[in-house]
Amino acid sequence: MTVIKVEDVTPLGRGGGVVTIPLITRQSAEEENLITTGISTYPVGTGAPLHSHNCDEHVTLLEGLAEVEIEGAGTVKLVPHDTTYVK
Template identity: 35%
Template sequence: MTGILLRPAGLPVKDRGGGIVTTPLVTAGRGSRAMLTGITEIAPGAAVPLHTHNCEECVVVLSGTGFAHIDGVDHPVQPRDASWIPAEVPHCFRNASDTEPMAIFWTYASIDATRTIVATGVTTRIDEER
């Protein structure tokens, strides 16, 4: 078995609008170790829309400061903070800075992960958002 090394600069970038840019990194379907990972950059003052997923998500703050809004509660976050969000729990991340971008590294516990935007009810598969 061989591994893989990826550099985000060489991968496609998805501009999700509103100051949110995502770079999907790895999709790995290996039985119970299936996962989807990527990095999302959040512009100063921007926020990812409130949403849910059909599987668990782990998020690590790479840079910047802001808030993780999870199940109705705001939690201040800074680099190296991590969060685990159960399936179907509404959440979002917001950049609190007026000048510095915020970057988060995310991992979904399924290669079949979906995102449902709370405000619209629209559901999309994460791997189709590329």
Template identity: 40%
Template sequence: MTKPAILRPDTLPVNDRGNGARTIPLVTRGCGSTSMINGITAFDPGAKIGVHFHNCEESVMILEGEAVAEIDGQRHHLRAGDTTFIPPNVPHRFLNESDKLMRIFWIYADISASRTMVATGIEQTIDDEHEKAKRL
């Protein structure tokens, strides 16, 4: 039986995603999850990630700062508390076009979630991304 867990982001490893983005994985297989994963990503001013899509549903909540979400080619300006729902295979990305830190909380609805980069077509599981990431 899987046990409950209390996860404290300030005590967990931080993964450098490059381009001014850093991720803290929270709920993962490592704590016993069998159906979802989530975490927090911080974006420095000017940071952005490439356009990509996932093989499952994703929800993102803005925790801090202001964000631009590009979803299926449309730009949406978001602030703390705003939350997105993105169905599988919909191209999207998040950008911090402000001069302050932006943080998001993300949830993937599948423990085997993957990310496919639109520019390259390269697909990688989120587990593999975390495993290969540079630790800060």
């Protein structure tokens, strides 16, 4: 089991005002992990460019409104607590 204390994690500036607190990563997990997760804050009107990952990704929208575009699924509007899981 891995426990990550958010106050012990250094936030990463990603440009354009986007900030991520990486939680479960290969570096933080005590055993091999197949998923990454963290907390990202996006200023209104910003977003991540289309991209891919070398692991699974889980995202839960905590507040605000968002849209996610997933290959093969089109664009989906999200509201708080909606969750995505991408393999």
